[in-house]
Amino acid sequence: MRERFEPLWRQAAAGELDYWGESARGALALAILLDQFPLNMYRNRPESFATERKARSVADAAIERGFDQQLEPEEQAFLYMPFMHSEDLADQERSVELFSRPGLEHNRRWARHHRDIVARFGRFPHRNPILGRESTEEEQAWLDSDDAYRG
Numbered sequence: 001m002r003e004r005f006e007p008l009w010r011q012a013a014a015g016e017l018d019y020w021g022e023s024a025r026g027a028l029a030l031a032i033l034l035d036q037f038p039l040n041m042y043r044n045r046p047e048s049f050a051t052e053r054k055a056r057s058v059a060d061a062a063i064e065r066g067f068d069q070q071l072e073p074e075e076q077a078f079l080y081m082p083f084m085h086s087e088d089l090a091d092q093e094r095s096v097e098l099f100s101r102p103g104l105e106h107n108r109r110w111a112r113h114h115r116d117i118v119a120r121f122g123r124f125p126h127r128n129p130i131l132g133r134e135s136t137e138e139e140q141a142w143l144d145s146d147d148a149y150r151g
Helices: 002-013 018-022 024-041 052-064 073-084 089-098 105-121 125-131 137-143
Strands: none
Touching (some): 024 073
């Protein structure tokens, strides 16, 4: 995947593909490229989170323009996913709201799960080793438990 798509992802990260955001399907494609692709191309590496902010910006602009309403629920889920991946609690609350819409209820439980983690810890503890962050004792206890999300 990296061999095939990394150059395109780098273009998107540099803003060279921002024009994709001028249509519903283009914005969806750009959000997926910025959010989902790095998670898979760079699993367990800091680069996997490098374009999260840009993905949220694309999704936010698309929602503001009503593009999400032009998409099928399965597509909307991928447009909304950058909010679920955010370590910002306001983004997490928005994620729960977005995934509570008709046709997206099957994702709502995951949106709540992600929100609850960020509400509790202020971040995703499973990212700490990847991002070189020190885990708190509470985070480590949770990571060592059966309840932990491991990404």
